[in-house]
Amino acid sequence: AQSVTQPDIHITVSEGASLELRCNYSYGATPYLFWYVQSPGQGLQLLLKYFSGDTLVQGIKGFEAEFKRSQSSFNLRKPSVHWSDAAEYFCAVALHGNKLVFGAGTILRVKS
Amino acid sequence: NAGVTQTPKFQVLKTGQSMTLQCAQDMNHNSMYWYRQDPGMGLRLIYYSASEGTTDKGEVPNGYNVSRLNKREFSLRLESAAPSQTSVYFCASSGGRVSYEQYFGPGTRLTVT
Numbered sequence: 406a407q408s409v410t411q412p413d414i415h416i417t418v419s420e421g422a423s424l425e426l427r428c429n430y431s432y433g434a435t436p437y438l439f440w441y442v443q444s445p446g447q448g449l450q451l452l453l454k455y456f457s458g459d460t461l462v463q464g465i466k467g468f469e470a471e472f473k474r475s476q477s478s479f480n481l482r483k484p485s486v487h488w489s490d491a492a493e494y495f496c497a498v499a500l501h502g503n504k505l506v507f508g509a510g511t512i513l514r515v516k517s
Numbered sequence: 518n519a520g521v522t523q524t525p526k527f528q529v530l531k532t533g534q535s536m537t538l539q540c541a542q543d544m545n546h547n548s549m550y551w552y553r554q555d556p557g558m559g560l561r562l563i564y565y566s567a568s569e570g571t572t573d574k575g576e577v578p579n580g581y582n583v584s585r586l587n588k589r590e591f592s593l594r595l596e597s598a599a600p601s602q603t604s605v606y607f608c609a610s611s612g613g614r615v616s617y618e619q620y621f622g623p624g625t626r627l628t629v630t
Contacts, residue, residue, distance in 0.1 A: 448621035499617040507559035
């Protein structure tokens with residue numbers, strides 16, 4: 406069955422440090438991949454998506470992600486984290502029929 | 518555009534009570550979805566509607582029913598609430614220029630005592 410794994414439940418980084426959140430998927434075909442962010446008490450906001458083409462995609466708020474087919478990964482990165490980036494981040498894979506399968510999420514804490 | 522709206526924002530029910538969560542979108546999207554979010558489990562799909570007039574079960578449909586009232590509105594009903602249904606419920610829609618891209622509402626926090 407298709408699945409999405411986010412190995413890190415919590416990550417803490419210092420403000421200004423770089424960030425990488427890991428995402429691995431299990432899916433037979435080339436998937437459509439997404440990263441969403443959820444601030445406390447809010448709904449989910451799309452950060453970026455990969456459908457095809459350039460494997461390095463840029464998103465909002467200075468985030469980027471790289472699709473690596475050989476590793477079945479779609480890791481999210483940011484060169485310099487701001488305190489406002491503290492949130493929960495979800496990786497998702499789109500299945501046929503427009504359905505999404507989500508990972509369990511990674512909670513990002515930012516130390517000042 | 519309001520996007521995806523959900524009512525109510527918060528609700529407390531006693532075991533066995535019923536209620537309906539409302540969702541509406543103003544983006545002219547064809548598809549709509551109901552998810553529940555529980556700590557450490559991400560979002561799990563309860564039901565979805567690929568288009569007006571159709572509904573299908575998702576990963577965790579037991580204890581829920583849905584109605585796609587029209588293209589804009591998709592409601593989720595709990596007929597007899599149970600403590601296991603304590604969760605945060607999100608509605609989403611898709612079907613714009615990029616059909617796989619889903620837009621989420623702000624959520625309904627439901628507690629069943």
